[in-house]
Amino acid sequence: MIKDIINNAESKMKKTVSVLTSDLSTMKAGRANPTMLDRIFVDYYGSQCQLSQVANISAPEARMLVITPWEKPLLKEIEKAILKSDLGINPSSDGSVIRLLVPELTEETRKKLVKNVKSVGEEAKIAIRSIRRDANEKIKALKKDGHLSDDEVKKAEEGVQKKTDLFVKEIDGIIVAKEKEIMSI
Incomplete structure (x- = not known):
């Protein structure tokens, strides 16, 4: 049961990162794409x-x-x-x-694009945290129903948190890479 919850959360987090990557690829960055x-x-x-x-x-x-x-x-x-x-x-x-x-980007346009990239990245992180919250609620519901002990709940929540941290770090890396791409064109 716990594995299913964590795997489901991980799958949703992967999808969130995929959507972020797709959204960022459609942003114009001074290069024709x-x-x-x-x-x-x-x-x-x-x-x-x-x-x-x-x-x-x-x-x-x-x-x-x-x-x-x-x-x-x-x-x-x-x-x-x-x-x-x-x-x-x-x-x-x-x-x-x-x-x-595709027009060359001015410094002002670059800064606006970077701001937009950061905003989109923050939305993705919020989605990841929401997935974490949902997974933790499911875990707590299992404890309430008597299916899990306190130790199992703690271990499961730590597993969900590790996945969350991993995907938030991945999103940060994607955002930094896109910022560098925009500012170096």
């Missing part, structure tokens, strides 16, 4: 589709993305979706492909 466009959805014959599902996205240069729609009529829809997004990049089209030039 196709994952920047993961949050952009295009109107495709009445339904919303992710941009990567209706076009090929490549980064031929460090600061340029090239979007080649699989169907020419989608060109205008893709441009509209990019303009509506929070990217802050103006698309330029030549009738067959769309080019996005």
Whole structure:
């Protein structure tokens, strides 16, 4: 029972770290990265589709993305979706492909991005601590029902805390790495 609770908590913590990594990869950091466009959805014959599902996205240069729609009529829809997004990049089209030039980051923009990265990281840590709290509550409920002794509860809570510390440390490392990436571009 205790192992299941700890394994379940660990699995949720891994998922939290995975979501954090995914979220950080979509933040623009001065380099062209196709994952920047993961949050952009295009109107495709009445339904919303992710941009990567209706076009090929490549980064031929460090600061340029090239979007080649699989169907020419989608060109205008893709441009509209990019303009509506929070990217802050103006698309330029030549009738067959769309080019996005990722602007160089100013010092002020870098600082804002780092602040945003720290905020996203803190949200992930809060999620990890929430998972810990839920696991500890389940452990205490088992004790209350008479399934565990005080020593077993203490040992189980220590196990959950070790997992929590491990994942918080991993999140800190991810945040520091992203900050260095942003500030060194």
